[in-house]
Amino acid sequence: MPEYTNKERIVKEVLNIFSSHLETNNLRKTPERFAILEEIYSRDDHFDAEALYIHMKNQNYRVSRATVYNTLELLVTCDLVKKHQFGKNLAQYEKSYGYKQHDHLICVDCGKVLEFCDPRIQQIKTMMGELLKFKVTHHSLNLYGQCDGACPKTVQKLN
Amino acid sequence: MPEYTNKERIVKEVLNIFSSHLETNNLRKTPERFAILEEIYSRDDHFDAEALYIHMKNQNYRVSRATVYNTLELLVTCDLVKKHQFGKNLAQYEKSYGYKQHDHLICVDCGKVLEFCDPRIQQIKTMMGELLKFKVTHHSLNLYGQCDGACPKTVQKLN
DNA sequence: TTGTGTGCAAAAGCTTTGCATGTTG
DNA sequence: CAACATGCAAAGCTTTTGCACACAA
Numbered sequence: 001m002p003e004y005t006n007k008e009r010i011v012k013e014v015l016n017i018f019s020s021h022l023e024t025n026n027l028r029k030t031p032e033r034f035a036i037l038e039e040i041y042s043r044d045d046h047f048d049a050e051a052l053y054i055h056m057k058n059q060n061y062r063v064s065r066a067t068v069y070n071t072l073e074l075l076v077t078c079d080l081v082k083k084h085q086f087g088k089n090l091a092q093y094e095k096s097y098g099y100k101q102h103d104h105l106i107c108v109d110c111g112k113v114l115e116f117c118d119p120r121i122q123q124i125k126t127m128m129g130e131l132l133k134f135k136v137t138h139h140s141l142n143l144y145g146q147c148d149g150a151c152p153k154t155v156q157k158l159n
Numbered sequence: 160m161p162e163y164t165n166k167e168r169i170v171k172e173v174l175n176i177f178s179s180h181l182e183t184n185n186l187r188k189t190p191e192r193f194a195i196l197e198e199i200y201s202r203d204d205h206f207d208a209e210a211l212y213i214h215m216k217n218q219n220y221r222v223s224r225a226t227v228y229n230t231l232e233l234l235v236t237c238d239l240v241k242k243h244q245f246g247k248n249l250a251q252y253e254k255s256y257g258y259k260q261h262d263h264l265i266c267v268d269c270g271k272v273l274e275f276c277d278p279r280i281q282q283i284k285t286m287m288g289e290l291l292k293f294k295v296t297h298h299s300l301n302l303y304g305q306c307d308g309a310c311p312k313t314v315q316k317l318n
Numbered sequence: 319t320t321g322t323g324t325g326c327a328a329a330a331g332c333t334t335t336g337c338a339t340g341t342t343g
Numbered sequence: 344c345a346a347c348a349t350g351c352a353a354a355g356c357t358t359t360t361g362c363a364c365a366c367a368a
Contacts, residue, residue: 146296224350
């Protein structure tokens with residue numbers, strides 16, 4: 001199955017999930033909310049709230065920052081979007097539906113973000129939850145370092 | 160060896176390390192810098208920059224926020240203090256010298272922070288560094304969840 | 319029609335910066 | 344004495360809030 005078809009299918013599923021979530025919680029189905037969700041799922045990689053706002057603006061959507069933040073929070077609540085802090089005072093977001101759980105490796109020189117999976121994280125979560133009597137619901141693991149050689153140290157410095 | 164003696168010894172060592180670091184990097188040994196370091200090592204747990212500033216003020220030190228932030232950065236650079244982001248846009252700090260590397264378990268209801276160690280993290284860092292051609296220098300692992308029963312949900316909510 | 323959601327702008331909260339003054343080396 | 348660090352206040356940036364209007368249900 002070609003990639004773009006898969007993407008379209010995911011967008012459709014995601015819109016349905018969001019729609020149900022809004023219904024269930026007696027929240028309104030506004031065009032802004034769906035537009036923001038579509039915009040998020042049309043892009044790859046990580047983004048911050050301002051970048052998303054600018055993208056919406058550039059495509060001539062009439063949205064406000066307030067609505068962007070509000071909708072992002074809704075989407076995080078129903079697990080369609082994940083929120084991260086990569087060591088800066090700036091929240092980063094990424095779509096999460098249809099993507100396997102993963103963690104991040106961040107280059108402190110150029111800001112590049114790589115993703116990886118390791119089953120040992122799940123083991124640690126389970127064990128520590130039992131040991132310390134916590135119901136662990138989610139986690140965040142970031143590895144920081146320097147990427148191989150050709151990394152432009154001047155671009156988008158993270159630290 | 161009694162605990163307080165150990166603490167005094169650590170403070171002494173830490174002051175020496177900081178002093179050397181300042182010398183090596185041609186930075187000035189100002190009373191403010193040493194006062195801030197002493198204050199940090201006299202306290203336990205995690206704190207933010209504002210809390211530290213208030214503490215200094217309450218003890219009638221004449222310091223400014225700018226100096227607090229500046230010194231915290233110096234201390235992070237020479238590994239005497241660690242900086243964290245526990246899912247909020249507010250940096251949290253903790254002293255790090257003489258304490259074994261650890262990660263954090265955070266209660267999203269009451270903000271309580273527990274610490275734990277797991278050797279598997281080191282393995283993951285090493286393996287992923289090799290696999291993805293990164294020189295991994297440090298990491299941050301936070302587990303989020305709910306602490307057992309008696310947690311006051313109204314106090315200092317983290318999310 | 320009713321009340322929630324929105325846009326806009328102002329406010330809030332954490333952190334950084336500019337400038338005149340003080341102090342280290 | 345020269346350069347760097349400090350205090351103070353203002354500015355910067357991300358995020359939140361207040362308010363009047365719009366629109367979903």
